[in-house]
Amino acid sequence: MRAADPGEVAGQAIHVSETLTAAIGAVDRNAAHATTALYTAHYRSLVGLAVLLVRDASTAEEIVQDSFVAMHTNWRMLRDRGKALWYLRQCVVNRSRSVIRHRMVVDRKVPQLMPDMPSAEQGAMALLERSAVIAALHGLPARQREVLVLRYYADMSEAQIAAALGISRGTVKSHAARAITALRGVLEREA
Amino acid sequence: MSQHPGDYEDFLRGALRAAADSVEPAGDGMERIRARLTTPHPLPVAWLMAVCSWVARHARGRLDSVLTWLRTVPGEVHQRGGETAPDGRQMDRLRLVGTVATVAVLMAITVYAVSPLGRQVIEQAGSVLHSIGGEPAGGGELGAGSNDNAPAGGSGAVPGAQQPAQPASSCPPSAPAVAEPSASPSPDGTSPAGTTSPGPAAVGTSPGGAASTGPDTGGATSTGPDAAGTSPGGAASTGPDAGGATSTGPDQDGATSTGPDQDGATSTGPAAAGTAGPGSPAGAASPGPTPCASPSASPRPSSPGSSAASAPPASTAPSSAPPASTAPAGSSSPSTTPAGSSSPSTTPAGSSTPSTTPASSSSSGTPPADSSPASPGSASPPAASPAPVTDPGPGTGSAGTGDSAGG
Numbered sequence: 001m002r003a004a005d006p007g008e009v010a011g012q013a014i015h016v017s018e019t020l021t022a023a024i025g026a027v028d029r030n031a032a033h034a035t036t037a038l039y040t041a042h043y044r045s046l047v048g049l050a051v052l053l054v055r056d057a058s059t060a061e062e063i064v065q066d067s068f069v070a071m072h073t074n075w076r077m078l079r080d081r082g083k084a085l086w087y088l089r090q091c092v093v094n095r096s097r098s099v100i101r102h103r104m105v106v107d108r109k110v111p112q113l114m115p116d117m118p119s120a121e122q123g124a125m126a127l128l129e130r131s132a133v134i135a136a137l138h139g140l141p142a143r144q145r146e147v148l149v150l151r152y153y154a155d156m157s158e159a160q161i162a163a164a165l166g167i168s169r170g171t172v173k174s175h176a177a178r179a180i181t182a183l184r185g186v187l188e189r190e191a
Numbered sequence: 192m193s194q195h196p197g198d199y200e201d202f203l204r205g206a207l208r209a210a211a212d213s214v215e216p217a218g219d220g221m222e223r224i225r226a227r228l229t230t231p232h233p234l235p236v237a238w239l240m241a242v243c244s245w246v247a248r249h250a251r252g253r254l255d256s257v258l259t260w261l262r263t264v265p266g267e268v269h270q271r272g273g274e275t276a277p278d279g280r281q282m283d284r285l286r287l288v289g290t291v292a293t294v295a296v297l298m299a300i301t302v303y304a305v306s307p308l309g310r311q312v313i314e315q316a317g318s319v320l321h322s323i324g325g326e327p328a329g330g331g332e333l334g335a336g337s338n339d340n341a342p343a344g345g346s347g348a349v350p351g352a353q354q355p356a357q358p359a360s361s362c363p364p365s366a367p368a369v370a371e372p373s374a375s376p377s378p379d380g381t382s383p384a385g386t387t388s389p390g391p392a393a394v395g396t397s398p399g400g401a402a403s404t405g406p407d408t409g410g411a412t413s414t415g416p417d418a419a420g421t422s423p424g425g426a427a428s429t430g431p432d433a434g435g436a437t438s439t440g441p442d443q444d445g446a447t448s449t450g451p452d453q454d455g456a457t458s459t460g461p462a463a464a465g466t467a468g469p470g471s472p473a474g475a476a477s478p479g480p481t482p483c484a485s486p487s488a489s490p491r492p493s494s495p496g497s498s499a500a501s502a503p504p505a506s507t508a509p510s511s512a513p514p515a516s517t518a519p520a521g522s523s524s525p526s527t528t529p530a531g532s533s534s535p536s537t538t539p540a541g542s543s544t545p546s547t548t549p550a551s552s553s554s555s556g557t558p559p560a561d562s563s564p565a566s567p568g569s570a571s572p573p574a575a576s577p578a579p580v581t582d583p584g585p586g587t588g589s590a591g592t593g594d595s596a597g598g
Contacts, residue, residue, distance in 0.1 A: 039220070039224070043220055043221075044216055045211070048210075052211055061217060066227075068224045131209065133202075133206035152200060152204040180199070180200075
């Protein structure tokens with residue numbers, strides 16, 4: 001067998017490099033433009049979505065920014081570029097759920113703060129908590145809250161919610177119905 | 192609340208909207224995203240793919256030959272005579288051993304190639320082989336700053352030119368220096384990598400232009416013939432210029448960029464000499480110690496349109512070019528331009544300039560901190576890209592004007 005020509009290998013590497021660089025450069029430009037456009041149009045609403053899920057503005061922003069980064073990084077893997085917003089939303093939801101999950105673990109380990117020590121988070125969320133609806137919403141189980149937020153804030157269909165949360169459509173329906181019933185009960189009691 | 196379900200949903204929707212809208216996100220969200228995106232790309236994809244394809248191709252051929260040989264063995268045993276009864280088990284064992292050995296070798300090669308050390312060695316070997324074989328260099332990985340981030344050479348003003356051949360843009364920020372002469376240690380020790388390169392790559396540029404890749408910080412000093420005009424001085428001093436020693440484009444327009452350096456040295460001469468624009472502090476011709484300098488600089492005949500690679504006799508591979516032009520700062524000798532260099536190429540640092548490259552990395556040629564858009568002396572405007580997201584591009588290398596160049 002013919003010995004490998006080192007120059008040939010290097011030439012191949014260069015060729016691959018050139019081709020990839022050109023292709024990736026074009027794709028990256030597209031990704032940059034798309035990211036910019038999506039940021040301009042939807043960043044705020046996505047932060048709102050994350051805030052409703054994680055109840056923390058700074059964490060919500062982090063989540064949304066991470067989602068943008070993830071979308072940009074995986075831009076080449078997006079089959080349907082038109083669904084980038086959908087990808088972003090799902091990313092935000094998944095990351096919010098991860099944060100909530102992480103919080104649950106941390107809360108188990110960390111000793112509770114003294115009740116007379118309001119945290120920064122509480123201060124930031126004071127405005128949000130003023131709404132009785134939001135307070136009642138946060139009293140719901142996490143899954144029901146997610147369904148309600150996605151349904152009535154993100155305006156996602158049941159199928160989309162089911163896909164985003166990884167549950168069936170029927171489960172989405174049942175969660176939504178139970179959540180609304182519970183919410184109504186809470187609000188009626190307060191009223 | 193005995194409202195109609197639809198009303199209740201509207202009420203709920205309104206409450207959620209009001210609650211979410213009350214949250215005012217910070218204004219620097221885009222900057223944060225951009226900062227996260229501009230982290231260096233860790234993977235030298237091109238080299239890895241090339242090596243893997245080469246390994247796969249050759250390994251397959253060898254495996255075929257081994258299998259063929261293994262198939263012939265039983266026949267030979269049969270032919271040797273009936274006295275040595277063909278032991279089927281032995282044959283099976285032999286095949287098994289051969290297969291296992293082949294697989295083990297393949298796995299070892301793969302692991303070696305994938306691991307950082309392996310990659311480093313491969314890159315080194317590639318550059319050395321380039322310099323030895325005179326093969327085209329520019330084997331850039333996608334590492335630092337692909338087109339987008341490399342303003343001058345990278346994004347290329349020439350539409351038809353093959354962008355990819357940007358030399359330095361391919362330097363992965365994290366890649367170690369590859370068998371390159373380290374940047375000339377300046378006598379005063381103030382000139383790190385940015386000063387006149389000892390490397391032949393520095394001044395040993397092609398007559399057509401300097402394909403030299405600067406050791407500059409991000410390694411995104413990709414320059415090309417088309418890079419001219421990006422720097423104020425006419426020289427294509429691109430790149431972070433943190434080292435001040437970004438390579439210069441050939442400046443096909445022939446503009447002789449006289450870039451007054453920070454320290455007063457006027458780097459004169461045709462732009463091909465690698466003179467840096469006024470923006471570059473040291474105004475030094477790009478030294479070669481960029482990790483990927485050697486692969487990137489050497490001309491590649493097959494890509495005529497490519498910017499840097501098309502530079503004719505660049506032969507900036509340090510190992511192949513004579514170690515001339517090692518005009519450290521302070522030496523008054525004009526840079527010895529290798530044969531073929533049409534330009535006198537007065538090495539800036541060769542002049543009395545102590546070549547005080549400000550933010551450049553150490554003279555060890557280590558790839559410095561990437562993209563410092565606002566690095567002093569940078570010829571390219573710092574992150575002037577209108578688009579919020581400057582292409583995260585694998586590399587950060589360049590001065591961050593990448594996306595702006597790309598549109």
